[in-house]
Amino acid sequence: MGRAESYRQMETIQNKRDYIGFAFRQSVPVMLGYIFLGIAFGLLLQNAGYNFIWAFLASLFIYAGSMQFVLVNLLTAGAGLLYTAVMTFFINGRHIFYGLSFVEKYKKMGRAYPYMVFSLTDETYSVLCGTKVPEGMDENKVFFWISLLDQSYWVLGSVIGALAGSYITFDSTGIDFSMTALFVVIAVEQWRESRSHFPAILGAVCGILWLLLLGPDEFLLPTLCTCMLVLLMMRGRLLPDAERERG
Amino acid sequence: MPISVEQSVAIIAVTALCTILLRALPFLLFGGRKEVPGVVSDLGVLLPSSIMAVLVVYCLRNVDFAAAGHFLPEFLSCLLVAGLHVWKKNILLSIGLGTVFYMVLVQAVFA
Numbered sequence: 538m539g540r541a542e543s544y545r546q547m548e549t550i551q552n553k554r555d556y557i558g559f560a561f562r563q564s565v566p567v568m569l570g571y572i573f574l575g576i577a578f579g580l581l582l583q584n585a586g587y588n589f590i591w592a593f594l595a596s597l598f599i600y601a602g603s604m605q606f607v608l609v610n611l612l613t614a615g616a617g618l619l620y621t622a623v624m625t626f627f628i629n630g631r632h633i634f635y636g637l638s639f640v641e642k643y644k645k646m647g648r649a650y651p652y653m654v655f656s657l658t659d660e661t662y663s664v665l666c667g668t669k670v671p672e673g674m675d676e677n678k679v680f681f682w683i684s685l686l687d688q689s690y691w692v693l694g695s696v697i698g699a700l701a702g703s704y705i706t707f708d709s710t711g712i713d714f715s716m717t718a719l720f721v722v723i724a725v726e727q728w729r730e731s732r733s734h735f736p737a738i739l740g741a742v743c744g745i746l747w748l749l750l751l752g753p754d755e756f757l758l759p760t761l762c763t764c765m766l767v768l769l770m771m772r773g774r775l776l777p778d779a780e781r782e783r784g
Numbered sequence: 785m786p787i788s789v790e791q792s793v794a795i796i797a798v799t800a801l802c803t804i805l806l807r808a809l810p811f812l813l814f815g816g817r818k819e820v821p822g823v824v825s826d827l828g829v830l831l832p833s834s835i836m837a838v839l840v841v842y843c844l845r846n847v848d849f850a851a852a853g854h855f856l857p858e859f860l861s862c863l864l865v866a867g868l869h870v871w872k873k874n875i876l877l878s879i880g881l882g883t884v885f886y887m888v889l890v891q892a893v894f895a
Binding site: 565566569585586587591594595598599600601604608611612613615616618621622625626629630632633634635636637638639640641642643644654655657659662663666667708709710711712714715716717718719720721722723724725726727728729731734736737738739740741743744745748753756757760761764765768769772775776 | 785786787791792794795796797798799800802803804806807808809810811814815820823824825826827828829830831832833834835836837838839840841842843844845846857858861862865866869870875876878879880882883886887889890891
């Protein structure tokens with residue numbers, strides 16, 4: 538191996554470490570929540586009679602937090618497949634809106650494209666929205682590593698929960714607030730950076746109104762649809778001409 | 785295990801497939817075109833701020849104003865997180881301190 542070549546190889550290894558290191562720092566807030574929520578899920582599944590292999594596979598292939606908690610109920614109740622599908626569409630319907638704001642970005646992801654689409658959870662979406670990629674780093678790679686790390690935490694947590702959840706005596710009540718805190722932090726950052734505060738206020742007002750009207754179980758999808766429709770009607774006024782030219 | 789292995793696998797598979805379908809839908813509809821429609825790229829700029837506000841409301845959807853212990857921990861902790869973040873601009877600090885504060889409130893103060 539020539540000296541130049543080995544140097545280049547070292548450089549790519551260093552490069553990869555930089556990417557994983559940066560992605561790791563971005564993903565730490567999610568790590569906290571995913572590992573503990575994952576443990577809660579694994580333990581619940583274990584108690585329902587499914588061992589860690591089930592927890593591993595469910596978190597690998599479904600990878601949707603709140604839905605997996607509902608899944609435990611579906612399994613113990615022996616739910617029908619149609620009912621399962623309807624429940625999933627109902628609970629995970631919000632995911633459509635995440636993809637909607639990443640279509641343009643993800644199209645250029647190359648080989649990672651399918652995985653990026655699959656792994657777009659609430660938390661990964663939020664972290665990616667809040668990530669400012671440093672000069673000289675490839676945004677696609679950073680996004681990929683963040684997404685992959687996030688899912689690893691979730692899978693790891695689920696397996697730990699199924700294997701050892703009952704031995705954890707540490708009172709973790711309230712640790713799930715870290716997810717709320719993550720959304721609050723990203724909302725604050727977006728508030729500071731956006732020229733118009735209208736979309737954020739719209740989201741909060743619609744959310745509260747629909748919550749009061751429909752209650753906590755059913756308000757989410759109507760809220761997101763209303764926001765989308767209002768933003769579509771207002772987009773001419775909200776976005777400066779330069780940005781509208783592209784479409 | 786209350787039901788058979790086959791039935792369990794089927795339920796998990798249906799859940800996984802439906803979730804993937806939902807996540808892929810916008811990409812299936814708009815990702816294949818050379819140029820993403822202007823409407824979609826505009827939503828890409830405008831939607832995230834709305835969604836993040838909605839997600840905060842979503843996390844607080846179960847607060848109950850009838851009892852102090854069922855809304856004060858959430859609201860005080862959110863205020864602390866937002867305040868810390870405006871002041872220090874450090875994600876880990878805001879989330880870490882906010883979460884510890886919340887845990888102390890629900891486990892010790894309002895228990």
